[in-house]
Amino acid sequence: MSDQPPYLAVAERLRQCIASGEWSPGDRLPSRAQLAEKYEVGDNVVRRAQELLIVQGLLEGRAGSGTYVAEPCERLRMVRSWWREQGGGSPFRADMAGLGKRGTWEHRTEAKxxxxPEIAARLGIAEGDPCVRTEYEFLADGRPVQMSTSWEPYSLTGGTIVVLPEGGPYAGLGVVERMAAIDVVITHAVEQPEPRLVTAAEANVLGVQKSAFVTHIRRTYFCDDGRPVETADIIVPAAHGEIVYEIPIDRP
Incomplete structure (x- = not known):
């Protein structure tokens, strides 16, 4: 074993067994006790090593059955780009088209x-103020790869042709283009990404294990007078999606 923490050294040994073809997708690993004896470590070290490889998508745990080599999973590149937002249409659909996949989504909208509290703070409104909430499930060739929940102040869009994000003449065109239709000019967005464990509800929608990690992006759009006009929680499974940021550079 090397000088690195024991569980990382064991994880590397397990990774090599997979890379060399000694273990193939679908194979059941030896028991933790057997691996602990083989690598001369404790059961907890093997457990931590396996948990790390489960998070990385190389292994999967099956309740009451053991730990198995996971089937290879394609990671989709999802570009977060202001240029794409300004181009109109759906950035997600553009990402999927670039990968040769059909990008679609399902949605459910509730008004008022x-x-x-957290959403009110992000939108600069009072707690309990009415909002339009839309829940999305994004699909690549029919497979769920992302989900999000969007919130817009009802005081901003109520009574307009864009009150329903997925209804009317601007349905599905994205926040920037929809808001422009009611003379609200969005100038920038703020995104805060962080990794965390998936919730049970998210795992059910995304079809991932309850031990999986996701990237949780809190995004808020701001208009030209500084007001927040929409905020969303975007959830991408770490094993399925690669988040890339494209940042414009202003030349002097």
Whole structure:
């Protein structure tokens, strides 16, 4: 074993067994006790090594059955880009088209939903103020790869042709283009990405294990007078999606 922490050294040994073809996708690994004896470590070291490889998508745990080599999973590149936002249409659909896949989504919208405390703070409105909430499930060739929940102040879009994000003449065209239709000019967005464990509800929608990690992006759009006009929680499974940021450079 090397000088690195024991669980990382064991994880590397397990990774080599997979890379060399000694273990193939679908194969059941030896028991933790057997691996602990083989590598001369404790059971907890093997457990931590396996948990690391499960997070990385190389292994999968099956309740009551053991740990198995996971089937290879294609990671889709999802570009977060202001240029794409300004281009109109759906950035997600553009990403999927670039990968040769059909990007679609399912949605559910509710109007006049009271803003919970965190959403109210992000939108600069009072807690309980009515919002339009839309839940999305994004699909690549029919497979769920991303989900999000969007919130817009009802005071901004109520009574307009864009009150329903997926209804009317601007359905599915994205926040920037929809808001422009009611003379609200979005100038920038702020995104805060962070990794975390998936929730049970998210795992059910995305079809991932309950031990999986996701990238959780809190995104808020701002208009030209500084007001926040939309905020969303975007969830991407770490094993399925690669998040890339494209940053414009202003030349002097």
């Amino acid at each position: 939903v009271p803003a919970p």
